[in-house]
Amino acid sequence: MSKSKLLRMDNVGIVVESLDEVIAFFIELGLKLEGRGMIEGEWAGRVTGLGNQSVEIAMMVTPDGNSRLELSRFIRPEVIEDHRKAPVNALGYLRVMFAVSDIDDTLDRLYKLGAELVEEVVRYQDVYRLCYIRGPEGILIGIAEPLTKQ
Template sequence: MKVQRMDHVGVIVNDLPAAKAFFLELGLEVIREVDVEGEWVERIIGLTDVRETVVMLKVPGGEANLELVKFYMPLDEKGIQPSFANTLGIRHIAFAVEDIEGITAKLKNKGAKLFGEITNYKDMYKLCYVRGPEGIIVELAEKIEETEVQ
């Protein structure tokens, strides 16, 4: 018995079009979008009267996918709870990128916010955290080539 690979990360959202647009802007691609309901999903996730839409996205050339889920039933009465980088639990999704400055500028034009600034980590990576729709936290990491450091 062993884990073979990471398949996907699921993110529950309220505004599916906004979340989908954010990740498409980041460069992910839609694999499929499907409405889900019925006893089979209820048995898997332990909820009743489930009605949801699932958008599965992929990173070009990557193996793991991102699943965005909008629940129409049952609803979460608490709504979106603000979180910070140090809040316990799963907190962010990290992507390796090219042209971190260009990507962050594009995302900021679409309403995303940088937590702080793009930072050079030991001349190995440029790193930053971006908050997207509904408080989704994304870490961007651009590998610094040795020629850039010299």
């Protein structure tokens, strides 16, 4: 019997309180809203282990079409824990990193939506300028500007 091969990573999921605010942030970053809708019922709970759930989701896609963020707003059951303000060395989800063509312009646009720089923009050798920022609801992301053609 042959071993199953990984085909791709479909998406990373982030649970949020305000889909509208977080969608606007990721649109400003450069992602596109691919779709938005409700996921409800016992069948969904059999996947997540949450029982009869009701979740509004929005799927965001990168400009190249290869990477996605699934934003979820739980209606039922209610959210029971909040890890959004955890420091970068906390166990679990850390951040998603995005490559951008101009880090300074990207930061200027995201600051207008309330983004905050975690510490500073740094240079990694002659490869990247990069930083971590907190967006709406404290969501942690990284952005990196390649210093050489990729």
